[in-house]
Amino acid sequence: MKQTLIIGYGNTLRSDDGAGQKVAEAFFNQENIKAIATHQLTPELVEDLVQVEQVYFIDAAPVETLTIKPIQRRDNEHNFGHFVDPKSLLNLAQEIYHYAPDAYLVLIPAQDFKLGENYSEITKNAIQKAIQLLQKRLTPCMK
Numbered sequence: 827m828k829q830t831l832i833i834g835y836g837n838t839l840r841s842d843d844g845a846g847q848k849v850a851e852a853f854f855n856q857e858n859i860k861a862i863a864t865h866q867l868t869p870e871l872v873e874d875l876v877q878v879e880q881v882y883f884i885d886a887a888p889v890e891t892l893t894i895k896p897i898q899r900r901d902n903e904h905n906f907g908h909f910v911d912p913k914s915l916l917n918l919a920q921e922i923y924h925y926a927p928d929a930y931l932v933l934i935p936a937q938d939f940k941l942g943e944n945y946s947e948i949t950k951n952a953i954q955k956a957i958q959l960l961q962k963r964l965t966p967c968m969k
Contacts, residue, residue: 830964831874831927832861834884842936842949846884849934852957859964867910875919880928882960883912886936892952894959897929932956 834850836843853861860874875881899916912931920926934956938946
């Protein structure tokens with residue numbers, strides 16, 4: 827069983843919005859870590875959630891600094907429709923499998939969401955910082 831799941835999501839054709847996927851890609855092929863880079867969160871990801879002890883959801887956001895915070899799940903709270911967020915996936919995992927891993931939201935500072943495939947300087951720097959920070963946090967999992 828893999829101990830940690832990293833899900834990086836966002837639109838890689840919308841400049842900084844693809845930062846979550848870029849961070850996840852840095853963890854491809856690392857032992858005891860499963861990394862997924864995806865355009866958006868979907869209910870099918872629940873299957874991956876219930877196989878790990880912890881999950882990091884990584885997304886670009888208009889924030890000033892790199893942020894990592896725990897996700898607090900609430901019973902009987904759902905947010906499905908055309909938009910699925912990390913908390914909804916955790917709630918669905920709990921409802922179906924009676925289990926949800928410890929979860930964290932990693933927000934990458936972003937400012938440019940226009941069409942394009944390049945990152946702004948603030949986002950480039952935050953991507954590298956996020957990778958380094960996650961590597962430090964996950965070192966025990968990688969051994």
